[in-house]
Amino acid sequence: MAASSSSLEEEDARINPCINEAVTDDELRAILSRLETEQDKDAFGLVCKRWLRVQSTERKKLCVRAAPHKLREMAARFSNLLELDLSQSVSRSFYPGFTDSDLAVVASAFTCLRVLTLHYCKGISDAGLVAVGKGLPNLQSLDASYCPKLTDKGISAAAEGCKDLQKLHLSGCRLITDRLLLVLSNSCHNLEELGLQGCKNITDAGLTTLVDGCRRMKLLDVNKCHKVGDNGIINVAKACSSSLKSLKLLDCNKVGDQSIFTLARYCNNLETLIIGGCRSISDKSIESLAAACKDSLKILRMDWCLNITDASLTWILTECTYLEALGIGCCEKVTDAAFQGLSNHRSELAIKYLKLSNCSKITVYGLGILLTLCNKSLHYLDVRSCPYITKAGCEQAGLQFPSSCKVNFDGSLVMEPEVLL
Numbered sequence: 001m002a003a004s005s006s007s008l009e010e011e012d013a014r015i016n017p018c019i020n021e022a023v024t025d026d027e028l029r030a031i032l033s034r035l036e037t038e039q040d041k042d043a044f045g046l047v048c049k050r051w052l053r054v055q056s057t058e059r060k061k062l063c064v065r066a067a068p069h070k071l072r073e074m075a076a077r078f079s080n081l082l083e084l085d086l087s088q089s090v091s092r093s094f095y096p097g098f099t100d101s102d103l104a105v106v107a108s109a110f111t112c113l114r115v116l117t118l119h120y121c122k123g124i125s126d127a128g129l130v131a132v133g134k135g136l137p138n139l140q141s142l143d144a145s146y147c148p149k150l151t152d153k154g155i156s157a158a159a160e161g162c163k164d165l166q167k168l169h170l171s172g173c174r175l176i177t178d179r180l181l182l183v184l185s186n187s188c189h190n191l192e193e194l195g196l197q198g199c200k201n202i203t204d205a206g207l208t209t210l211v212d213g214c215r216r217m218k219l220l221d222v223n224k225c226h227k228v229g230d231n232g233i234i235n236v237a238k239a240c241s242s243s244l245k246s247l248k249l250l251d252c253n254k255v256g257d258q259s260i261f262t263l264a265r266y267c268n269n270l271e272t273l274i275i276g277g278c279r280s281i282s283d284k285s286i287e288s289l290a291a292a293c294k295d296s297l298k299i300l301r302m303d304w305c306l307n308i309t310d311a312s313l314t315w316i317l318t319e320c321t322y323l324e325a326l327g328i329g330c331c332e333k334v335t336d337a338a339f340q341g342l343s344n345h346r347s348e349l350a351i352k353y354l355k356l357s358n359c360s361k362i363t364v365y366g367l368g369i370l371l372t373l374c375n376k377s378l379h380y381l382d383v384r385s386c387p388y389i390t391k392a393g394c395e396q397a398g399l400q401f402p403s404s405c406k407v408n409f410d411g412s413l414v415m416e417p418e419v420l421l
Contacts, residue, residue, distance in 0.1 A: 020048070065089070068102040075109030084110055087119035097121050103128035107135025115141040122147065126154025133161025141167035145195065151175040156183040163187055169195035171221070178206030185213030192216050197223040197248070204232030211239035219246040223274065229254030234262045241266035250301070251277035260285035264292035272299040276327065281305050286312035290319040298322055299419060303329035303355065310338035318345045325419045327355035329382070334359055336366030342373060349373040355382040355420050363388035364397045375402055380417050382408045
């Protein structure tokens with residue numbers, strides 16, 4: 001009887017084999033690759049240990065917020081990881097969070113890494129970045145923003161060791177100087193993105209040195225780098241004329257019309273330009289920019305450009321067909337006249353995000369013209385501190401906002417879209 005039962009079980013196994021006996025690891029990977037959501041992929045790994053092993057080896061991205069002592073264990077499990085995010089929370093940082101010794105483990109264990117993010121890792125110093133330079137030669141993207149201990153020494157070591165670096169973001173690293181830009185120029189010729197917001201020691205000379213070797217720049221962020229002026233931006237525009245798409249110059253008060261004229265002449269593929277707080281910029285150069293970048297410009301922020309008048313805004317709105325985000329907060333010379341006659345040139349505008357805060361001469365009448373042209377596209381409108389534009393006044397005038405549009409009459413910056421920050 002026992003033999004008969006055993007035979008039946010064998011026959012059943014032959015007819016209905018276990019799935020793990022029927023499929024190979026390569027076939028499991030093919031199944032996994034067809035799952036679209038992370039939730040489904042995680043569920044795949046819960047089937048059994050074998051499926052978890054396959055899922056782990058195929059995982060490409062991992063975010064780790066704590067437990068640095070587990071890094072070696074994670075490296076063994078996720079052997080083919082390409083992206084590692086060790087960022088700490090701004091408000092709830094596990095200070096010191098990840099340290100130089102943890103970064104040394106990353107550099108020695110996650111050898112396939114292409115992308116490393118270290119936002120707000122306050123415990124990391126130059127020694128950690130030296131380890132990155134020695135252990136991760138294939139790294140293509142490094143974000144060490146707001147790591148306050150970092151200096152030229154550590155970032156230079158990483159740059160010299162990771163010569164294929166394409167993206168480097170160092171916002172808030174205030175100890176960085178022009179010496180780093182010399183190293184980048186000599187070592188990282190494929191660099192396409194460089195974020196230096198708030199690096200107050202960066203100068204025109206440093207930017208000029210940078211683009212001697214890095215001529216493929218697509219994005220350059222020097223927001224709040226107060227020593228940067230026309231000479232540096234002119235040299236960047238000339239050297240990276242065919243590649244530059246995004247330039248951020250917020251509060252660079254030494255930047256004036258000469259920079260904008262040069263951008264208009266050389267950088268016709270420019271998609272994003274942030275010149276808020278550049279108070280020397282005037283209508284003369286904005287007219288050239290509107291004509292030169294009419295088919296490319298998508299985001300323009302020029303709040304606190306106090307010499308900008310109706311003429312600039314009319315040129316921008318008339319010429320720049322693909323403009324999606326526009327900020328003109330605190331441009332006190334702009335009036336309703338900037339919008340009159342627009343309908344003679346354009347049947348509609350593509351603007352999704354519009355910031356008019358503190359524009360004291362724009363009224364409900366001018367806003368009504370804009371709404372007529374942006375009725376299909378507008379997602380966010382900021383009219384805070386506009387004395388002639390109130391919620392009651394808009395209702396009285398019968399203005400109708402798109403159903404999906406958030407209107408900020410008197411709120412905070414919390415709701416402001418990132419594109420306008």
